[in-house]
Amino acid sequence: MTLLFSAAAPGAWSAAGMIAAVVLTSTTGEVLTAAAMKSIGDLDEIRARSGMAGAIGAVVGCPLFFAGVSFLALAFFALLFALNHLDLSLVAPASASLTLVTNAVAAKLFLKENVDRRRWTAAALVCLGVYLLAH
Amino acid sequence: MPHHKLTLRQYLVLGLVGLSAPLGDTCLSRGMTRLGSISLDHPGTLVAAVFTPWIAAGIVLLIGFFASYLTALSWADLTFVLPTTAFGNVIVALLARFWLHEPISLQRWAGIALITVGVGFVANGPAVTERPASESQKRPEPIAALEEEQVR
Numbered sequence: 001m002t003l004l005f006s007a008a009a010p011g012a013w014s015a016a017g018m019i020a021a022v023v024l025t026s027t028t029g030e031v032l033t034a035a036a037m038k039s040i041g042d043l044d045e046i047r048a049r050s051g052m053a054g055a056i057g058a059v060v061g062c063p064l065f066f067a068g069v070s071f072l073a074l075a076f077f078a079l080l081f082a083l084n085h086l087d088l089s090l091v092a093p094a095s096a097s098l099t100l101v102t103n104a105v106a107a108k109l110f111l112k113e114n115v116d117r118r119r120w121t122a123a124a125l126v127c128l129g130v131y132l133l134a135h
Numbered sequence: 136m137p138h139h140k141l142t143l144r145q146y147l148v149l150g151l152v153g154l155s156a157p158l159g160d161t162c163l164s165r166g167m168t169r170l171g172s173i174s175l176d177h178p179g180t181l182v183a184a185v186f187t188p189w190i191a192a193g194i195v196l197l198i199g200f201f202a203s204y205l206t207a208l209s210w211a212d213l214t215f216v217l218p219t220t221a222f223g224n225v226i227v228a229l230l231a232r233f234w235l236h237e238p239i240s241l242q243r244w245a246g247i248a249l250i251t252v253g254v255g256f257v258a259n260g261p262a263v264t265e266r267p268a269s270e271s272q273k274r275p276e277p278i279a280a281l282e283e284e285q286v287r
Contacts (some may be wrong), residue, residue, distance in 0.1 A: 002151075008179060025213065030213060031213065033205070033208065034208050034212075034213040036214075037205055037208035037209040038208070038209070041209060042204065042209050042210045043206045043209040043210070044144070044145075044206065044210065044224060046210075050156075059205060076193070077181065079163075080163070080167060080181060080184065081175075081181070082169075083163070083164055083167045083169070084167055084172060085172070088168070090179070091176075092160070092164070096224075099175065100217055100221065101213070101219070103140045103213060103217055104217075106213050107213045107214045108214075109224075111212075111213060113212045113213060113214050113264055114264035115214050116264075118256050118259075118260050119136070119214045119215075119256075119257055119260070121254070122214075122215065122218050122253040122254065122256040122257040123217075123242035123254055123258065124252065125252055125253030126218045126221045126249070126250050126251050127244075128246075129183045129221070129246045129247070129248070129249030129250035129252075129253060130221050130224060130246065130250060131246070131249075132242050132245050132246030133224050133225070133232070133242065133243050133246030133247060133250065134224065134246075135154065
């Protein structure tokens with residue numbers, strides 16, 4: 001999507017495509033990373049038991065973590081690319097606030113987090129707040 | 136299951152998560168706007184951008200963010216950590232107002248208020264929620280029954 005439209009001045013569709021690319025890659029990355037950290041367990045306890053090296057080792061030895069980081073790296077370059085073509089005042093609030101909502105949905109679906117009414121409300125409020133603040 | 140009440144240390148980690156991300160992003164955007172337009176025909180320029188001072192500083196801050204973010208995710212839910220991350224935007228806006236004396240529009244004050252209320256909502260709840268299926272056997276019966284009641 002982003003590739004197709006990059007040559008022209010960014011129109012509404014290519015802008016939406018760039019933002020969607022950032023949102024999708026970062027949501028995937030964050031859910032994978034969260035799943036990895038949950039499978040590893042409390043890092044503070046691991047560090048207390050086997051030191052900083054042990055904690056780093058536990059994280060680096062987890063394949064899910066690398067999958068997550070790969071997607072976060074993709075998201076990072078998608079963000080750099082979008083920032084280069086679109087205004088920060090559009091990219092930052094749009095991607096940050098949309099990511100909050102997609103993450104809440106993904107956390108409920110894939111991480112089986114108990115996203116209750118309290119957390120849905122929080123996600124919606126913070127989403128709107130981030131948009132107002134950064135716009 | 137990890138402890139549900141956060142320690143002071145854990146609050147400090149959450150604070151670091153909140154602060155380092157928006158500061159890092161600000162550095163990145165400063166760096167990227169100083170470069171000209173980058174097209175996908177020359178992907179090398181995107182890699183070269185990493186070594187310019189503002190972007191390098193942004194990356195260092197974001198590495199600090201990532202380390203504290205991972206630590207937070209190891210003892211808290213994603214849907215708990217993310218709103219906390221957003222609270223960093225509020226801190227940066229307030230710093231801009233009272234330290235750099237930048238004006239804040241009414242719209243931004245509204246944004247600050249909404250984020251603060253939203254974060255207050257999750258912060259009042261548990262940092263880690265029980266997983267419905269796999270963890271329910273480990274829990275004492277009364278709690279499981281109570282939660283089923285809430286689901287209905």
